[in-house]
Amino acid sequence: EAQVTQNPRYLITVTGKKLTVTCSQNMNHEYMSWYRQDPGLGLRQIYYSMNVEVTDKGDVPEGYKVSRKEKRNFPLILESPSPNQTSLYFCASSFLRGGQYFGPGTRLTVT
Amino acid sequence: AQKVTQAQTEISVVEKEDVTLDCVYETRDTTYYLFWYKQPPSGELVFLIRRNSFDEQNEISGRYSWNFQKSTSSFNFTITASQVVDSAVYFCALRETSGSRLTFGEGTQLTVNP
Secondary structure, three states: OOOEEEEOOEEEEOOOOOEEEEEEEOOOOOEEEEEEEEOOOEEEEEEEEEEOOEEEEOOOOOOOEEOOOOOOEOOEEEOOOOHHHOEEEEEEEEOOOOOOEEOOOEEEEEO | OOEEEOOOOEEEEEOOOOEEEOOEEEOOOOOEEEEEEEEOOOOOOEEEEEEEOOOOOOEEEOOEEEEEEHHHOEEEEEEOOOOHHHOEEEEEEEEEOOOOOEEEOOOEEEEEEO
16 A cells, blocks of 8 residues: 555654654655644645655755655654654655655653 | 745634635745645644645545645645544645745634534
8 A cells, every 4th residue: 555654653752852753655746755743734845856866955954854865765753852842743645746645643751 | 035924813703604714825946845734633733735836736535625726826625524532723834845834824824613
C-alpha cells in the first residue's frame, strides 16, 4: 500500500530534550516536506527536500533540522525543543510537480 | 512572495445545499500549481486536486468542481448537493515552479448539518 508513515504519532517531552520524528514513504517520490499545523495559522512549511542530500528551508525553519540521506526517509530533528514547538506535525511526499501525500500526523507536546 | 487567502473561515450549510469555497492567490511566477486538500475531523490530510497555471479548464469530479480563473487569481471549489461527510477543513495551496515551497491558505471549516 502506497503511504507516508510517521513515528511517533504522539509525543510528550520536556524542554531541551532532543527528539527525532521519523518520516518514510514507499512511493519513490523525490520531494518530501515537513509542515506544522497550529490553530489559526493553518499549515506552515518547515523544511523540504527535492532529492537525496538536497534540503531547503520553508517558512518556519528555526529550531528544526532535517536530513535526506535516503530517498524514502526524511526525519525531522528538534535539537532543543521548546514549548512554542508544541504542534501537530505532518510529513508529505510527492513527485516533483505532483500533489503531495501526507502522513497521519505527529502530535507533539513540549512542556 | 507567494500567498494564499481563504477569506471564509467557517461555512455552515444544510445537507443538499451547494457550497463554494473561495481561494485567492498571489504569485509573481507565470507558472505555478494550485491544490486543494481536505482535512476531516479524523485529522489526516487528503489530496483532492492539482491544477497547473497553463490549464484553465474547469474540472468536475462527482459532486466536486473547481473553477480556476487566472484573471482574478482565484481557484474556487464547489461541492454540489453537500453531505454530512463533506464536513471538514479545506485547504487551498500554491506551489511556484521557480521553487518548491508550498504555501497553504488558512483553511475553511465547512460544516454540513443534516
